[in-house]
Amino acid sequence: MELARILSQVSQYAGIAHKEDIALLAPNLPALPEGWHPNGDDAAAIPQADGYSLLAMEGFLNAFVEQDPWFAGWCGVMVNISDIAAMGGRPRAVVNALWNHDPDNARQIFEGMSAAADTFGVPIIGGHTNLRANQPQLAVSILGHARRLLSAFAARPGQVLVAAVDHRGAFRKPYLNWNAATTAPAERLRGDIALLPEVAERELAFAAKDISQAGLLGTALMLLESSGVGARIDLDALPKPDGVSWSDWLCAFPSFGYLLTTDSERLPELLALFHNRDISAAAIGTITAEQQLWVSKAQEQRMFRDLNTTPLTGFRPQPAALNPAPQYAMEN
Structure with a gap:
């Protein structure tokens, strides 16, 4: 029952609850040009x-x-x-x-x-x-x-979900802020941030989202909700720093942490881009058509959230005219 305990702790994390507040106001936003x-x-x-x-x-x-x-x-x-x-x-x-x-x-x-x-x-x-x-x-x-967008609205079924997180840090107490930045060389930090526009311009990923205060699973939910898709995440494929519990790591707000989607053809080059800068990056799951987030560990699998019945932010897929992503072809 380890997975059930982990997901129960993560689901109660305040960072996810704060994202739910967005749904109260999102319907009142005026139409965009x-x-x-x-x-x-x-x-x-x-x-x-x-x-x-x-x-x-x-x-x-x-x-x-x-x-x-x-x-x-x-x-x-x-x-x-x-x-x-x-x-x-x-x-x-x-x-x-x-x-x-x-x-x-x-x-x-x-x-x-x-x-x-x-x-x-x-x-x-x-x-x-x-x-x-x-x-x-x-x-x-x-x-x-x-020059070219990465977007949370560009995830599609069949894509690979990638997590890229800088592990070279520690939690800055009392919060779960994973600080891998304040003592790092400025040149390295600037080069690391420059990876994301390079990913976009080299067309190595489709969707992307910064891992926020909602943690990795909460951020995944926001990405999935915007694209109208679901995902299956395998925790056994997710790298984690030694000595950090699963519940803390899944709730962490990393100073450098992103979720991206790509395809199997682009995956090796995308991972190599991060690995070449000593940033942990791995394929941790797949995007599915069902609007549910499933998480597995060892032989156990559980649904973390069903976005059909329990929305998070209230932002949903947009008509094609307002949604230019994905901006380049992808074979299904």
Whole structure:
């Protein structure tokens, strides 16, 4: 019954519950202009003559910002960069909104943001500051550009599901934030992030999503829901750092972690791209037509969630006119 215990723990994780909140507001979003990429991806994609302008934003838990302000500031830049990369894009600049009542806490947040901006080579170009608030609050927005999109709306039955995660780190307590970035060389981090637009431009993957606070399974659910598909994930195929429990690893928010879909022909080249930079990457499952996520381990198999009966974010597949992905042919 080990798998049942693991999945029960993961299903109760607050990161997934936070994603369910999106479904309360998603129906109220106004219609997008004709031909625009649909809502529900890691970044908004605005069509341009040379590809897409990308726009994303992240807000942070108040307790996290108060307890670990420097790292919260670092994450404000880093996770936005990850969202741009997940769309096959390159980051251009960030802005922030900082509300606080403690000038020292606010200073540490800015120091963390500045350190990440210098490390990743992405400038901070403005924002909004209020030091007369009743508690620390932080939100950061980013602008990027993609020549070719990776998209959570592009998964199709028969594709292979790949997990690419940098294991060279550790949890930064008390949260399950897997930090493989703050002590890593800047040149390495910039090169690692550059892998995702390379994947997009070399057409090595179809769909992609940044592994978020919802963890690996929660992120998989968001990708599957957007594409109107399901998946079967084999935990025995998923690499995991030594000494980390399965429930913690499946709930982890990694500093570098992505789910991608590809086909068997492109798979070796895709995996090699990550392995050549010492990033763990493996085929962990397959995309299916049934809108259910099944997880297996050893001889046990269980359904984690049925999206037909229990939606997560409420973002569903879009009509072809609003959904340009997949952008290149794939044999079934």
